[in-house]
Amino acid sequence: MTELNIMSNVCFGENSLDALRRYNNKNIIIYTDPFLAENHKVDAVLSKLEGNNCFVYSNIAPDPSIEQVGACYKFAKEHDADVFIAFGGGSAIDTAKAVIYVDADVNPGKKIELVAIPTTSGTGSEATDFSVISDKENGVKYPIVDKKMAPDLAVLCAEFTVSVPPAVTAATGMDVITHLLEAYVSTGSNIITDSLAEKGLVLAFDNLYKAYKDGGDLSARENMLMASYIAGLAFNNAGLGITHSIAHGLGANFHISHGTANAMVLPYVIAFNSCLDVPFGMDKSVAAQKYAIAYNKIGYESLGTRLSVMSFIKKINEMLRLMKLPTTLVELGVSREAFEKAKPVIVKSALADVCTTSNPRVPKEKDIENILDRLFSGM
Numbered sequence: 001m002t003e004l005n006i007m008s009n010v011c012f013g014e015n016s017l018d019a020l021r022r023y024n025n026k027n028i029i030i031y032t033d034p035f036l037a038e039n040h041k042v043d044a045v046l047s048k049l050e051g052n053n054c055f056v057y058s059n060i061a062p063d064p065s066i067e068q069v070g071a072c073y074k075f076a077k078e079h080d081a082d083v084f085i086a087f088g089g090g091s092a093i094d095t096a097k098a099v100i101y102v103d104a105d106v107n108p109g110k111k112i113e114l115v116a117i118p119t120t121s122g123t124g125s126e127a128t129d130f131s132v133i134s135d136k137e138n139g140v141k142y143p144i145v146d147k148k149m150a151p152d153l154a155v156l157c158a159e160f161t162v163s164v165p166p167a168v169t170a171a172t173g174m175d176v177i178t179h180l181l182e183a184y185v186s187t188g189s190n191i192i193t194d195s196l197a198e199k200g201l202v203l204a205f206d207n208l209y210k211a212y213k214d215g216g217d218l219s220a221r222e223n224m225l226m227a228s229y230i231a232g233l234a235f236n237n238a239g240l241g242i243t244h245s246i247a248h249g250l251g252a253n254f255h256i257s258h259g260t261a262n263a264m265v266l267p268y269v270i271a272f273n274s275c276l277d278v279p280f281g282m283d284k285s286v287a288a289q290k291y292a293i294a295y296n297k298i299g300y301e302s303l304g305t306r307l308s309v310m311s312f313i314k315k316i317n318e319m320l321r322l323m324k325l326p327t328t329l330v331e332l333g334v335s336r337e338a339f340e341k342a343k344p345v346i347v348k349s350a351l352a353d354v355c356t357t358s359n360p361r362v363p364k365e366k367d368i369e370n371i372l373d374r375l376f377s378g379m
């Protein structure tokens, strides 16, 4: 039996923010980051919430830590929250989700509603019951998965994403592409998640570079926001893979943004999953065949499995270069010493990461090490 978990409500298109008018006489907390608060973006959200008691927590920092979740939980208790509005990128949404997770444990009687308004087109967190929390002390990022954290409502409003700078557009957009490709080849994929992934890939490959080149291109922004949501739906059901497992360790140890880390690792994982390192391995690799289908779906001529997979890897590397994303750890200033020290920690956490369980090829310690070694200097 395959059970699909489709999230509840999503509003998109013109006037989607009006969906917030459904609340009246509630204690509402808006979790957001300093950029969105200082640039008055949050005012557009507040303007739809007349008749409620609203409290803005504007201190959300990237890569939510256990300490940040604790501070946000305290704020929620102080204001007896009924509703959370997570207004921001994955960091704001994941923080609000983690607070709900904690609250459900401490306070099982009362369910705080969660509205997610993503302002980056990246994590798809508005469509998932995943939250990624960092244990900064031990250099580990933990994905928590629990249905209690699923947003009750997602509001997709592309206007908010127009101000995302090119470097963040590139990184978060590569996170979308990674979600779609990992969900597509995952052992948990099925006909519905494949349909979502295929549509999402077409949208993302057609629009990411446009949004990067011209942040004001609203049509490209709308399509990326939709691709991000669709990707969330796909991976929430199909699962992810070792690009994410390795990226979590890189992010926790070297403070590389989530999307950048995924972008750097993705080409190596496509090669690994396709068994490029195993003589005649590709012929038996279902993942290789699916990458080849995906390459064809995004508009390239079918070249047979081997050539399609290799061209796809080349295409992704070309995108990274065009959008000025790093491709090696050396480029990011990571020293050999720091790398060798963190490597065993990253390998261990990657093998234990929940995302590894749905990777199409089961990795051994040595496989993760090989990927990391090549990522260090590109050799």
Ligand SMILES: NC(=O)c1ccc[n+]([C@@H]2O[C@H](COP(=O)([O-])OP(=O)(O)OC[C@H]3O[C@@H](n4cnc5c(N)ncnc54)[C@H](O)[C@@H]3O)[C@@H](O)[C@H]2O)c1
Pocket: 033, 034, 035, 036, 061, 062, 063, 064, 088, 089, 090, 091, 092, 094, 119, 120, 122, 123, 124, 125, 128, 130, 131, 132, 160, 161, 162, 163, 164, 165, 168, 172, 175, 258, 259
């Ligand atoms: N829950 C999930 O399913 C899931 C999936 C993937 C990643 N994640 C997690 O999400 C986090 C990353 O989220 P993210 O990539 O969206 O980044 P983010 O939320 O950390 O934001 C990145 C930067 O972009 C800025 N920003 C956000 N919106 C903006 C806007 N509209 N205009 C200008 N600047 C804006 C923020 O201020 C911040 O500096 C990581 O912790 C990652 O591990 C979660």
Ligand SMILES: [Fe+2]
Pocket: 123, 175, 179, 244, 258, 262
């Ligand atoms: Fe991700």
